[in-house]
Amino acid sequence: MTTTPIIEPSKKKLWLAAIKPPMYSVAIMPIIAGTAIAFRETHRLNLSIFLTFLISAILILAWENLSNDVFDSETGIDKNKTHSVVNLTGNKPLIFGLSNFCLGLGILGIFAIAWWQQDWTVLEIILLCCALGYSYQGPPFRLGYQGLGEIICFFAFGPLAITAAYYSQTQSFSATMLGGSVFIGISTSIILFCSHFHQVEDDIAAGKRSPIVRLGTARGAKLLKWSTASLYVLTVLLIGLGIYPLGTLLVVLSLPFAIALTSHVQQYHDQPEKVSNCKFLAVNLHFFSGILFALGFLLF
Ligand SMILES: C/C(=C\COP(=O)(O)OP(=O)(O)O)CCC[C@H](C)CCC[C@H](C)CCCC(C)C
Numbered sequence: 001m002t003t004t005p006i007i008e009p010s011k012k013k014l015w016l017a018a019i020k021p022p023m024y025s026v027a028i029m030p031i032i033a034g035t036a037i038a039f040r041e042t043h044r045l046n047l048s049i050f051l052t053f054l055i056s057a058i059l060i061l062a063w064e065n066l067s068n069d070v071f072d073s074e075t076g077i078d079k080n081k082t083h084s085v086v087n088l089t090g091n092k093p094l095i096f097g098l099s100n101f102c103l104g105l106g107i108l109g110i111f112a113i114a115w116w117q118q119d120w121t122v123l124e125i126i127l128l129c130c131a132l133g134y135s136y137q138g139p140p141f142r143l144g145y146q147g148l149g150e151i152i153c154f155f156a157f158g159p160l161a162i163t164a165a166y167y168s169q170t171q172s173f174s175a176t177m178l179g180g181s182v183f184i185g186i187s188t189s190i191i192l193f194c195s196h197f198h199q200v201e202d203d204i205a206a207g208k209r210s211p212i213v214r215l216g217t218a219r220g221a222k223l224l225k226w227s228t229a230s231l232y233v234l235t236v237l238l239i240g241l242g243i244y245p246l247g248t249l250l251v252v253l254s255l256p257f258a259i260a261l262t263s264h265v266q267q268y269h270d271q272p273e274k275v276s277n278c279k280f281l282a283v284n285l286h287f288f289s290g291i292l293f294a295l296g297f298l299l300f
């Protein structure tokens with residue numbers, strides 16, 4: 001009798017899956033887009049502020065992800081997640097300390113921006129983002145367990161982060177800045193939405209009512225298709241209203257990524273092993289559409 005060997009992923013693969021390097025494009029995109037919108041309006045770029053903001057955003061997202069593994073280890077939802085940093089190290093206090101160190105450094109960078117500007121607005125907005133990030137996963141709130149993650153994600157990475165990046169360059173606000181934040185907010189929330197498709201069983205067992213647990217995978221796949229389409233409809237609409245420049249039509253070049261994502265999820269929504277990579281297809285869509293969107297503000 002022949003038996004099929006169970007192939008364990010290598011330690012290196014598990015660590016890469018735990019650290020999720022591609023996910024960090026999510027932190028830099030609002031800073032790039034907010035700065036591009038500001039540059040279009042002022043024709044000025046403060047490079048030190050831009051670079052400090054980029055590094056701080058990456059550190060803050062590292063805090064969010066490391067502390068997510070810490071808090072999830074307390075509810076038992078990650079007990080089958082071999083690529084949790086807490087499960088890999090077996091050292092929760094170390095990961096908790098490291099996450100808070102990242103948060104401290106990230107906030108310090110934002111504090112430096114506020115200090116250079118002698119204006120606390122950017123710091124206040126980013127502290128609000130961090131509070132929302134905590135409320136998503138930390139006790140006693142754990143709002144992600146109620147299915148509120150996508151709304152939190154939209155506001156944190158959309159209106160709040162874009163406003164902070166725009167304000168850090170201009171010390172002012174604008175309607176275009178708000179309009180631009182909707183595009184980035186939606187494309188970021190799509191990633192979080194996609195991250196739930198393969199986790200339905202573990203989520204139900206831990207009492208997490210993610211949007212996919214609430215809707216079911218088939219209706220989730222349909223909603224994904226409509227939300228993805230909304231990125232392109234929104235762009236055309238806001239160009240028509242004169243809020244986005246004509247250049248943002250460049251985002252249509254990201255359509256192949258949108259089609260790859262939605263057709264993959266449509267086909268495999270109820271097969272956890274096959275759909276599990278869809279959040280990285282969503283990261284591709286977010287990255288390419290975001291870069292094209294920002295270029296649209298810079299080019300024409
Ligand atoms: C950690 C996040 C998602 C993972 O959630 P989940 O527990 O379902 O996944 P696992 O299966 O991998 O355990 C991200 C959650 C994002 C959150 C809703 C909002 C975070 C706000 C940030 C702190 C804002 C950073 C802004 C920056 C650009 C300055």
Ligand SMILES: O=C(O)C1=CC(=O)c2ccccc2C1=O
Nearest residue numbers: 023026065153188191192195279
């Ligand atoms: O690990 C994840 O699933 C996610 C991590 C993360 O930092 C993030 C940020 C913004 C939207 C979605 C996500 C994730 O899904």
